[in-house]
Amino acid sequence: MKKTVLVTGASAGIGKATAIYLAQNGYTVYGAARRMEKLQELKAYGIKPVELDITKQESAEGCINQILTEAGSIDILVNNAGFGAYGSIEDVSMDDARYQLEVNVVGAMRLTQLVLPNMRENRYGKIVNISSVGGKIVFPLGGWYHATKFALEALSDSLRNEVRGFGIDVIVVEPGATKSEWGNIATDSLMNVSGHTAYKDLATKTHHVFTQLSQTIAEPIVIAKLIKRGIEAIHPKTRYTTNQMASTVLLFLRKILSDKLMDKLIMSQLN
Ligand SMILES: NC(=O)c1ccc[n+]([C@@H]2O[C@H](COP(=O)([O-])OP(=O)(O)OC[C@H]3O[C@@H](n4cnc5c(N)ncnc54)[C@H](OP(=O)(O)O)[C@@H]3O)[C@@H](O)[C@H]2O)c1
Numbered sequence: 001m002k003k004t005v006l007v008t009g010a011s012a013g014i015g016k017a018t019a020i021y022l023a024q025n026g027y028t029v030y031g032a033a034r035r036m037e038k039l040q041e042l043k044a045y046g047i048k049p050v051e052l053d054i055t056k057q058e059s060a061e062g063c064i065n066q067i068l069t070e071a072g073s074i075d076i077l078v079n080n081a082g083f084g085a086y087g088s089i090e091d092v093s094m095d096d097a098r099y100q101l102e103v104n105v106v107g108a109m110r111l112t113q114l115v116l117p118n119m120r121e122n123r124y125g126k127i128v129n130i131s132s133v134g135g136k137i138v139f140p141l142g143g144w145y146h147a148t149k150f151a152l153e154a155l156s157d158s159l160r161n162e163v164r165g166f167g168i169d170v171i172v173v174e175p176g177a178t179k180s181e182w183g184n185i186a187t188d189s190l191m192n193v194s195g196h197t198a199y200k201d202l203a204t205k206t207h208h209v210f211t212q213l214s215q216t217i218a219e220p221i222v223i224a225k226l227i228k229r230g231i232e233a234i235h236p237k238t239r240y241t242t243n244q245m246a247s248t249v250l251l252f253l254r255k256i257l258s259d260k261l262m263d264k265l266i267m268s269q270l271n
Contacts, residue, residue: 004028004071005231006063008054008111009081010047011038013180014130017220018078018227023047025228030067033081054081054107055099064114073122074115076231079108079152080130084145084186087193088202096193097144104148109155116163125168126231129156130223133176133247137254139266141190141199141206160238171230172239175223176247177213186210205270218244 005022009015010031019031023045031042032052039049048070052063067074085092085100092100112127119125134142135149153172160170177183187210194203226240241251254262 002026002028003075004030004067004073005076005078006030006032006050006067006074006111006115007078007080008032008052008108010042010049011035013182014175014178014220014223015078015080016042018080018224019047020045021221021224021228027076028071030071032063052081054110055102057110060107060110060114064111068118073118075119075122075124076126076128077111077115078128078130078227079111080128081107082130082148084142084182084189085193086141086145086186086190086206088141088197088199089143091194091197091199092144096189100144101148101151104145105151105155108152112159116168119168120163120166123167125163125166126171126236127159127163127168128171128173128227128230130227131156131172131174133174133242133251135172135174137250137262137266139206139209140270141194141202142186145186157238169236170238171236173223173226173230174239174241174247175218175226176242176244177217178220178223178242179217180220183210183214183217202270209269213246216244216246218242 005027007015007019010019011033019029023029029047030050031039031047032050033039034053036051050063053059082104085096129152131152132149134146135153138146156170156172187207190203230236230240
């Protein structure tokens with residue numbers, strides 16, 4: 001029996017690659033996002049486009065109800081939709097901060113709440129939360145983005161032990177720098193928000209690091225494969241992390257270094 005998957009943020013980047021890869025590997029895939037025009041090309045892979053703004057309860061309910069009516073169940077939810085609202089803590093407006101949390105954290109948990117009754121009833125389900133290496137390591141001017149990924153990591157740890165008894169697995173996937181629309185959205189917000197303030201030097205240096213990173217960036221299919229590995233494992237790991245060298249080294253150093261040494265290391269990247 002084909003499993004039904006909902007991938008959020010399927011109009012670009014990691015979500016799009018994941019939707020296509022899972023459809024090519026025998027899953028019934030629903031790809032959701034706000035930009036319906038971008039989702040149309042997914043139809044060629046047999047993916048069913050669904051309109052979704054994860055910040056809106058009505059839109060999320062409409063999306064889930066449509067899939068449940070058509071497919072009968074949602075076996076796997078990939079909470080992938082997200083973006084980076086960059087800028088210093090002082091400069092990011094409270095409205096922008098709230099919106100960042102609303103998309104990356106509340107939106108993902110809104111969909112999780114909506115799929116859980118069906119998964120519990122079926123005593124089967126996989127919830128994949130797309131966090132980030134930035135859910136473990138923090139760079140300045142990314143405070144709100146990192147806060148959303150740290151929150152997603154914590155919520156996943158809580159949820160995992162809440163739903164395990166219902167036959168539901170919770171899997172965290174932590175990409176490193178990956179080719180997508182994410183980088184441009186993050187650097188645009190960084191420079192718009194802090195490019196002309198007291199933090200402009202740090203913003204310019206951070207922008208430079210992003211530009212350098214974009215040269216060693218992974219293809220989104222790498223993360224799509226990691227997601228497939230997680231959902232097909234009989235006993236999935238709690239976390240699947242990108243094996244890009246830079247991320248692996250940083251995560252290892254985060255484990256062994258003190259906060260102050262880690263600060264030195266991070267700031268040395270911004271000089
Ligand atoms: N790329 C990286 O380097 C990287 C690294 C670590 C983690 N990640 C994480 O990976 C995930 C996917 O990002 P990506 O790199 O693939 O970025 P992307 O290319 O910008 O894709 C983001 C997706 O999220 C959707 N989205 C944004 N706001 C939404 C909303 N309010 N409602 C519904 N959908 C919304 C977008 O669709 P619409 O605009 O059409 O709605 C788009 O499909 C994110 O959670 C990101 O934080 C990315």
